[in-house]
Amino acid sequence: MSTVGTQVGSGDRAWWMRRSFATLLCALAALYTLMPLIWLLFGVTKSLPDLYGSNGFAPSGGFHVWENVRDLFAQDGGLYGRWLLNTAVYAFGGAAVATLVSVAAGYAFDKFEFPGREKWYGLVIAGVLVPHTAIVVPMYLMMSEIRMTDTMWSVLIPVMVNPFGVYLARAYSSGAIPNELLESARMDGAGELRTFFSVGLRLMGPGALTIFLFQFIAIWNNFFLPMVMITNNDLFTLGQGLFVWNTAVDQNPDYTRMVVVGSAVATIPLILLFIPLQRRWRAGLTEGGIK
Template sequence: MTTTMTKPSATRPAPALPRAPRRKPMWASKIAVNTALVLATAYTVLPLTWLLVASTKSLGDLSGNAFTLTEFHFFDNLGDLASADGGVYLRWYLNSLLYAVGGAGLGAFCSVACGYAFDKFSFKGKEKLFGVVLLGVLVPTTALALPLYLLASELGVVNTFWAVFVPVLVNPFGVYLARIFSAGYVPGEVLEAARVDGAGELTTFWSISLRMLMPGFVTIFLFQFTGIWNNFFLPLVMLSDRELYPLSLGLYSWHTVVTAEPEYYPLTITGALLAVVPVVIAFLSLQRHWKAGMTSGAVK
């Protein structure tokens, strides 16, 4: 009898499974995030802290350590600030409020109206015209200062209130934002219902659409208010009369003479601190409208 022997088959090794990528420890990510937040907070808070402390110092104390509180001279600095150069600082403050509040209010309204028209109406060349508006977003405002000066010179309004006030009413970025808000906040069905009820386009915009666009109006107003309040180059080019200066240009004119007249140094610091107040008030007072609009736009 013959016995058949079978040769055992060679076993192949199982393929190696790919190793999962090694994850970084959770604590390392937290440290990186917290470090970035601390640096960002320090970058924001430290200059303001220095400004707060320095505004309480006299001229002699400012030469020492900036973060030490020796004597409190804040109210003395306020009195000197109000009486310096015949009280011109109060005039600069009023000018800035007129430029910023009036310019931001009218400019935001014009931006909302234009954005609403671009979104809800159809007319020939609409997208090409909107492309021109977007090109205006890309042009820096400093590049427009010289052409605006030449135009103002032709019109004879150089060194007047209108030379600074009228240009800040135009805000291409505000028109872009207003069109986005109009597309998201104003349903077409509401406009159709208003037209069926006999309301005209102006009545519909003023009574219905503008109320729905109020979060967008507040957003554009805050952006434009901050930009106009900090505007420096356009007034520098347009104005030579100190009575028409905004705060930014007025404080700069004081700072340029600090070397020759050191008594302007504490005045400049205290004036810079007071210049922050309207921006803070604007954001704190209008943020509830902003948040309410964002919440209502997220819930359908």
């Protein structure tokens, strides 16, 4: 009995140590991830002298949030508001179209038989392996040939295609849409388009939401593509605009404050979008593989 008790006790200690180690690693990862956001939260409350003269992770002696936000949207004739609107258009428009295209393509690759299906699918998935920065310059040359550089379309068109979204959509479709249900819709006289929009797209809702969130965040944080395509200040994204302000700090030191406050404000739409939809997003990642 004592031997069994010793084994159980040592097993409990080993389990507790493993769990404690895993918890510690998660806590360190969370702290590392949240540190820039914490620094930004403190930075928003500070004046320009406080940013240079105080500890970045300490609160300011005053509370300058409303003053900083007001100055941010008034700087350079309200350019920040314009950049925020541009980024929202790029992100919402590009993510919506990319989601619809990805879901339709994934559904087609999963439910239809056609010559070379797996080869075409492999070619699409190969796009995931190509670094995005490697194709920006060729895309710029193509856009330049058709005189579309320095327009919103030069940013929107490239982000409307998402190979990784096609992969997720096919994986989700295979688990979430029973073939028998599609056959029933066809026997009732529904065409392929009606079957897709009435049956397939509805069942793939959580998966489509996951693809939308991934693509929205990627476009919102995209920097290199707009930097190459856009030179007009009125079409800049938030990343471009804050970068330009940061490079002009020597001419106007107050741009430092604007960059800090602008970076903090730029995270708010992502937080407002992601947190309420977090449960559905996680369901979209797992539900297709469970069904």
